[in-house]
Structures are given as structure tokens and as C-alpha cells.
Amino acid sequence: MLEEKLGDEAAGKMLELYDSAPFPDSMQGMLPNTNVLLTPWIAAVTKRDEIFRAGFRILLAGCGCGEEAIAMSKLFPDALIVGVDFSENSIQRAKNRADECGLKNLSFHRADLTQQKDFQGFEPFDFILCHGVADYVSDPDELFKTFKLCLSENGVLCMTVNSPNHPAGRIRKAFRELGIDPANFTDSTEQRRLLQLLDKLMANDSGLVGIGNSPKAYLDVDIFAPIAHHHNLSAWNKMAENAGLFFVGSMDAVLGLTKVTDAELPMLFALGKTALSFWMSELCRRPGIQMLFTNQPSKEPDFTNLKRLFEYRPKLDACLGVLPPLAGSHEEAKQLTIRFEGLPDFVVNAKAYDLEVLRRCNGKSTVSEIIDEIGLSGDEESLRAALYRLYHYGLLDLTGL
Ligand SMILES: C[S@@+](CC[C@H](N)C(=O)[O-])C[C@H]1O[C@@H](n2cnc3c(N)ncnc32)[C@H](O)[C@@H]1O
Known part of the structure; x- marks a missing residue:
């Protein structure tokens, strides 16, 4: 009961933070939004030749100020794009931006991804992109239930999250060990200097160079967020499975394989698609995880035979x-x-x-x-x-x- 209450409180705090500093505007251009670059990979991995055809329905789950949705709308003018976010302020900005661009194939709606009732009125979606959202929802099991409800029979869900190796965990731990409570990040001169030092020490290994100079609004929702799950791939997969969704691939396997020579490859033949992803993910320890799920299980060929x-x-x-x-x-x-x-x-x-x-x-x-x-x-x-x-x-x- 107490946990539930804390979860609600933290969720309320997250909403307050996003509403007062809508994402990615709060980043003041510090992070390039490269998510749409994932789409060729997604199209290939999911083997859907007709992906992004006319009438193809795309849901941007947690769309913030609509940057991804607008990029998608320009890239796939024949698709129908819907952006949802629980922050009213973000949705308003997204609508204004779409009007300014004169884009007709997209719409934005306020909806909470953990509340299935908010999604009853939508037709099923062929593709759902949920980037940088799942880590911060109070109950990710509910998020998956919403996706299960919204995904068309042959639809694909692409979810990107921070992994347990994301620098946020290390930064919070380092703050705590120096006697500063990371839950109360105030951005005082002392705290900012410490953050800059950690940024320098973690260097390229963090995957987030320049975090020391990031705007406070971004640090509040990413590094010092009241909710930040940072689960590993297998934990996310378990939740997806519980909701009736099936894992079909991750960038971990793809990127890992680019480093493996043909002579080394036979050592991996026993690993199927899911096993290879989990294995690479644990081993390579990238800061982020990009995963794909569908409504149908895929069969694994036996490469050892x-x-x-x-x-x-x-x-x-x-x-x-x-x-x-x-x-x-x-x-x-x-x-x-x-x-x-x-x-x-x-x-x-x-x-x-x-x-x-x-x-x-x-x-x-x-x-x-x-x-x-x-x-x-x-x-x-x-x-x-x-x-x-x-x-x-x-x-x-x-x-x-
Ligand atoms: C880090 S931002 C990512 C925005 C966008 N996907 C992008 O990459 O530019 C997370 C977004 O998820 C939204 N969000 C978080 N929890 C949500 C929930 N339960 N329902 C709907 N939106 C949520 C926030 O308001 C915020 O706009």
C-alpha cells in the first residue's frame, strides 16, 4: 500500500517535471534526436516489407513536444501518426508545432500510457515507438498492457530505455557517497562542479559526454529522476511476455555481431535470436537498450545443425x-x-x-x-x-x- 502511494507520488512528480519543462525543449538542443534513424533497422528486423505504407498507423508513445512525430510525419507522409503524452503542456506545444509546419497526417492527444482506458478510442497501431519513456513510468507492467491493447496483429513495438549501465546510476551513487542526496538535486554551484567532475572522469565510457553542462530540467528527469527503472533486457522482456508480447530483436545483437569475425562466429551458433541479444547486452554493457516486440512468437532456426x-x-x-x-x-x-x-x-x-x-x-x-x-x-x-x-x-x- 505504502509502495503504491510512493509510486503515485513519484509519478505525480514526474508529470509535474515534464509539464513545467517539456521534453526535448528542456534540452535546449543539447541532444540530437536521432530516433527516426532506427526506422530502417526496424523495417529490416521485423521483415515487414510493407512497413510505413499508405495508411500505416504509427503511435509515438510519450511524444513530448512532438519532435519525433514531426520527423516521422515528414519521412512517411502516407502514414498516419498519432502522438500521445500525459503532459498537457507538451501536447499543446506539439500541436502548435505541427500547425506551423502545416502537417496533415498527424494528431496529438493527452493520454496516460499506464491507463488503458485512455486508449479505448484508438484504432490498432502497426508501429509503436516508445523512446525514453518506460524508465520513468510508475508501473511498466501497465505500460505493456496498454501496448498490447494498441498493437495491431502484425504490429511492431520499438522500445528504447536506459540500461543498468546508464551513467545516471553511477552519478547518483557517487553523489550519495559524497554525502549529497541525489533525490534533492538543487544545481548549486557545488553540485554542478561535482557533476562536471564526474562527467570528466566517466569520459567516453558514459555514452553521455557533456552531461556536466546539461540543463537542470533535463537532469531532473533523466539523471536525478524520482522514477528511473534502468532494468536489464531480460527484465523488460519478462514484463512484455506477461502482457502477451514477444521479443524479436535488439540493437545489442546487431551491434555486437559487427565486431565478430566469421572465424569466431561458430562459437555463437548455439545462441538463438533472443539468447544472442541477452548475451550481448550483458557483455557489451551499452548505456541504452533498443528492443522490438511483436504479437507473435518467432521460431528459431538451428544454426548448429x-x-x-x-x-x-x-x-x-x-x-x-x-x-x-x-x-x-x-x-x-x-x-x-x-x-x-x-x-x-x-x-x-x-x-x-x-x-x-x-x-x-x-x-x-x-x-x-x-x-x-x-x-x-x-x-x-x-x-x-x-x-x-x-x-x-x-x-x-x-x-x-
Ligand atoms: C524523455 S521524454 C521523451 C520524449 C520523446 N519520446 C523523445 O524522445 O523526444 C519522456 C516523455 O514521456 C512522457 N511520459 C512519461 N510518463 C508518461 C505516461 N505515463 N503517459 C504518457 N506520457 C508519459 C513525458 O511527459 C515526456 O514527454
Whole structure:
């Protein structure tokens, strides 16, 4: 009961903070909003060729002053975009901004994401982006229930949160150990100097360089927030599962794999999509977590069993639909590079032979049948590595499981 009361109080305090300094205006341009850059990855990982088609419904959950929604609206003019936030002041600013830009495919509404009744009137959404919100809600289980209610049958939820490695936890601990209560951050000269020192000491490792000079309004809602869950990936996944949603991928696996060579890859073959994400997330300790959930569970191919693997029917994602034609000798090594603007390059090293197999992937023939069709023997291990990478980057569907 007491916990409930404290939760309510803290939630009220969060609302007060966001309402008095709407986000991201409170950042005074210090943080670039790069969330929309996640969309090519999302489109690929979720294998939804038709993503962001006409009439596609996108929910920006916790939209703040509407910056993300406006960027999305310009990027996907045929989609219908809805932004919600529990801060009236933020919603008002978002509406004004959209009017100024003359954008017609978006609307903004005041709604509390932990209250399902606030969402009864909305049609299901095909894509929900919830960036930088879940850490600060009093009851994240309720948040997932709302998402379950709002997500269309084939919809995708992208949630980004701060991980347990986010610098906020270290900063709060350092303050406490020096006798300053982080719950009462006043931004006195003494506290600001301490923050600047911590910023310098944590340096690049923090993922948030320049935090020492951030505006107080931002520090209040991020570093010294009354609610800041900072759970790990598996805790978020558990909550999603309880609400009936399924984990389909994280940037941890994608970014981690870019550092793994083909020779090292077999050590990871036993890890399925979920296991690889959890493993990378715990190991690489990035400050943020970007996760995707859907309404349907995905099946895991067995990469340890080459014979079984080659019985699957692979289908390349639309963004790889047109691969370069094979030129020169089959023995010649080629490099296929998949680039997504604004994100680190996803590099798939594929030999010409692998490339030809991939090029013929159509979802109907098995890998073995395609190999037979080409009529040349190739290096099965390098082909397995190429398939593994593409599968984990979300660019390959392996049907017939
Ligand atoms: C850190 S800001 C992120 C804003 C935006 N997603 C972005 O990245 O620019 C968090 C936003 O979530 C909103 N928020 C927090 N708890 C909420 C809740 N329970 N219901 C609706 N909005 C909430 C806040 O008002 C704030 O605008």
C-alpha cells in the first residue's frame, strides 16, 4: 500500500517535471534526436516489407513536444501518426508545432500510457515507438498492457530505455557517497562542479559526454529522476511476455555481431535470436537498450545443425531483394556491404558463391536445392556464417522451420 502511494507520488512528480519543462525543449538542443534513424533497422528486423505504407498507423508513445512525430510525419507522409503524452503542456506545444509546419497526417492527444482506458478510442497501431519513456513510468507492467491493447496483429513495438549501465546510476551513487542526496538535486554551484567532475572522469565510457553542462530540467528527469527503472533486457522482456508480447530483436545483437569475425562466429551458433541479444547486452554493457516486440512468437532456426539449416527455405528481406549480380570467378571473394544511413555499417562478408545462393533465395527453394541449382561446390561454412549474420541482422527469413 505504502509502495503504491510512493509510486503515485513519484509519478505525480514526474508529470509535474515534464509539464513545467517539456521534453526535448528542456534540452535546449543539447541532444540530437536521432530516433527516426532506427526506422530502417526496424523495417529490416521485423521483415515487414510493407512497413510505413499508405495508411500505416504509427503511435509515438510519450511524444513530448512532438519532435519525433514531426520527423516521422515528414519521412512517411502516407502514414498516419498519432502522438500521445500525459503532459498537457507538451501536447499543446506539439500541436502548435505541427500547425506551423502545416502537417496533415498527424494528431496529438493527452493520454496516460499506464491507463488503458485512455486508449479505448484508438484504432490498432502497426508501429509503436516508445523512446525514453518506460524508465520513468510508475508501473511498466501497465505500460505493456496498454501496448498490447494498441498493437495491431502484425504490429511492431520499438522500445528504447536506459540500461543498468546508464551513467545516471553511477552519478547518483557517487553523489550519495559524497554525502549529497541525489533525490534533492538543487544545481548549486557545488553540485554542478561535482557533476562536471564526474562527467570528466566517466569520459567516453558514459555514452553521455557533456552531461556536466546539461540543463537542470533535463537532469531532473533523466539523471536525478524520482522514477528511473534502468532494468536489464531480460527484465523488460519478462514484463512484455506477461502482457502477451514477444521479443524479436535488439540493437545489442546487431551491434555486437559487427565486431565478430566469421572465424569466431561458430562459437555463437548455439545462441538463438533472443539468447544472442541477452548475451550481448550483458557483455557489451551499452548505456541504452533498443528492443522490438511483436504479437507473435518467432521460431528459431538451428544454426548448429548444418544439414537441418540447409533444409530451410530462406527469403531475403525486401531491402536486400536486389543483390549485385555475380561477376568474375566464383572463387573470388566478394564483400557485400549493407548500409543503413546514420547507423554503423552492417557488413556482411559473403563470398561470390554465398552471394549467388543468397541472390536466388525466394522462400520456395531450400538452401540445398539452390546450391544444387548453381552446380558448383562452395564453402558451406562461409555460407552458414553469411546466413547467420543476415538472420540476426533481421534481413533473412528462414521459413520451413
Ligand atoms: C524523455 S521524454 C521523451 C520524449 C520523446 N519520446 C523523445 O524522445 O523526444 C519522456 C516523455 O514521456 C512522457 N511520459 C512519461 N510518463 C508518461 C505516461 N505515463 N503517459 C504518457 N506520457 C508519459 C513525458 O511527459 C515526456 O514527454
